[in-house]
Amino acid sequence: MKGIRTNIDYDVIVGGGSIVGLLAARQIAAAGVSVLVLEDHPEIGIPEKCDGLVGSSALEALGIMPKLSIIQNYINGAILHSPSGKVIEIDASNMGILVVDRSKLDLDVAQAAVRNGAEIRTANPVEQVQDTHSMVRVSCKSGDLYCRFFLDAMGSNSLMVRGQKEGIFQAAKYVIAGDWFQKDRVELFFDNNQTPGFFTWIIPTSERTAKVGAAGKGINSFRTLDRFVHEKGGSILKRVAAPIIVGGPIKNFINGRIIKAGDAARQTKPSTAGGIYSGGIGGILAGDSIAKAVRTGNPRTLEEYEKKWRRIFGREFSSTLRARAVFETLRNKHLSRILDELASSQNTLNLLSSHGDFDFHSAALLKAIGTGTVIKILKTVAAAELSRLRPFARSQS
Ligand SMILES: Cc1cc2nc3c(=O)[nH]c(=O)nc-3n(C[C@H](O)[C@H](O)[C@H](O)COP(=O)(O)OP(=O)(O)OC[C@H]3O[C@@H](n4cnc5c(N)ncnc54)[C@H](O)[C@@H]3O)c2cc1C
Numbered sequence: 001m002k003g004i005r006t007n008i009d010y011d012v013i014v015g016g017g018s019i020v021g022l023l024a025a026r027q028i029a030a031a032g033v034s035v036l037v038l039e040d041h042p043e044i045g046i047p048e049k050c051d052g053l054v055g056s057s058a059l060e061a062l063g064i065m066p067k068l069s070i071i072q073n074y075i076n077g078a079i080l081h082s083p084s085g086k087v088i089e090i091d092a093s094n095m096g097i098l099v100v101d102r103s104k105l106d107l108d109v110a111q112a113a114v115r116n117g118a119e120i121r122t123a124n125p126v127e128q129v130q131d132t133h134s135m136v137r138v139s140c141k142s143g144d145l146y147c148r149f150f151l152d153a154m155g156s157n158s159l160m161v162r163g164q165k166e167g168i169f170q171a172a173k174y175v176i177a178g179d180w181f182q183k184d185r186v187e188l189f190f191d192n193n194q195t196p197g198f199f200t201w202i203i204p205t206s207e208r209t210a211k212v213g214a215a216g217k218g219i220n221s222f223r224t225l226d227r228f229v230h231e232k233g234g235s236i237l238k239r240v241a242a243p244i245i246v247g248g249p250i251k252n253f254i255n256g257r258i259i260k261a262g263d264a265a266r267q268t269k270p271s272t273a274g275g276i277y278s279g280g281i282g283g284i285l286a287g288d289s290i291a292k293a294v295r296t297g298n299p300r301t302l303e304e305y306e307k308k309w310r311r312i313f314g315r316e317f318s319s320t321l322r323a324r325a326v327f328e329t330l331r332n333k334h335l336s337r338i339l340d341e342l343a344s345s346q347n348t349l350n351l352l353s354s355h356g357d358f359d360f361h362s363a364a365l366l367k368a369i370g371t372g373t374v375i376k377i378l379k380t381v382a383a384a385e386l387s388r389l390r391p392f393a394r395s396q397s
Helices: 019-030 056-061 102-116 155-161 221-232 276-296 299-329 332-344 346-355 362-369 372-381 383-396
Strands: 010-015 035-038 053-055 071-075 077-081 087-091 097-100 119-121 126-131 136-140 143-152 168-177 185-189 200-204 209-214 235-245 258-260
Touching: 010 019, 010 136, 010 276, 019 035, 019 102, 019 276, 035 102, 053 056, 053 276, 056 097, 056 276, 071 200, 087 332, 097 102, 102 119, 126 143, 143 276, 155 235, 168 221, 200 221, 209 221, 221 235, 276 299
Parallel strands: 010 035, 010 143, 035 119, 077 185, 143 258
Antiparallel strands: 053 097, 071 097, 077 087, 126 136, 136 143, 168 209, 168 235, 185 200, 200 209
């Protein structure tokens, strides 16, 4: 295809060689369309920011068959800690949740993209992107390159450059060696004083090692996490700072010949900030529709990407965004009352376990919120938010 072009270097250039950009490149190359991935860092997958908690069904949907060497652990349940110290245990043994090595996962997808014909240039940051209407000029370390379409998969960096800091919390994430982990249980500690609007988390990789993190609105997450780890003990083997995104998707994924996917389009779950699945699907849908637009010469086919992504995730993300709005208003005493109520009701625990879906949280969330006592508590603290939640609770029942 390159031969018949006069002034285009590649049909498509992808900015960002992480999971979303690489999945998109894999799809684009598979359709026989020329694609270059420009990655800022010298090595794919490094530095690793993500904890790699993902459902096996999600990986399957992304067309990834993880090698055994990528899987670090299997998760069978979650333990939620209320500010008062009570615990809620949720059985997740039927959800197929894995902890994977994100660096190795990205490398695997990069290899699949290259096998299909994609080109990857590392240590080659995108500096400027200009849509000239008939094509896109991408300025990078190699100089100016021209393409028909540019896919921005540059993660939170893309949002920061555009000054879009809304719904982004700075997280601290450590790898810890210690003796306070339950090998097959993820643990979440809720405390709206220490981690307002989010939580502290433990994702074990073995009985003696775990990825432990903390994030919250307006906090110094390193100080919070240091305090937490100091109380528990153990050694910090690695410290990472990384932004997590909980604000819900941006308004438009497509702007002329420039398309956004993954974290750059804020396609992460507003509940947990997980984005491997929802962003990965974004990358695949974007890649497929860009390839179609190149092959048909009709840029309007790009719209299929946005329509399909919103059809899958739009309602789920709106519901969890509303639940988040309520959660952020709760003071610790109310949060404790709600979580303690859930902890004391076996029916609710069964409900949470049976309605749990690792990638779609709103059904379980709204079932829990829909229980009588929780509604009574919420009524007293967040009447306005509750009235916005009710239609969703009804439609999920
Ligand atoms: C601490 C933490 C823990 C997480 N844990 C989980 C989890 O357990 N499960 C889950 O599903 N999700 C998790 N996430 C979210 C998940 O990591 C992201 O949603 C996912 O990585 C998004 O992929 P992406 O390709 O869109 O962006 P990113 O993975 O952020 O990749 C963006 C890429 O663009 C590159 N880049 C940036 N600027 C430029 C430039 N100018 N030129 C070229 N390249 C550039 C970067 O180097 C990077 O490689 C976590 C996130 C964080 C921060």
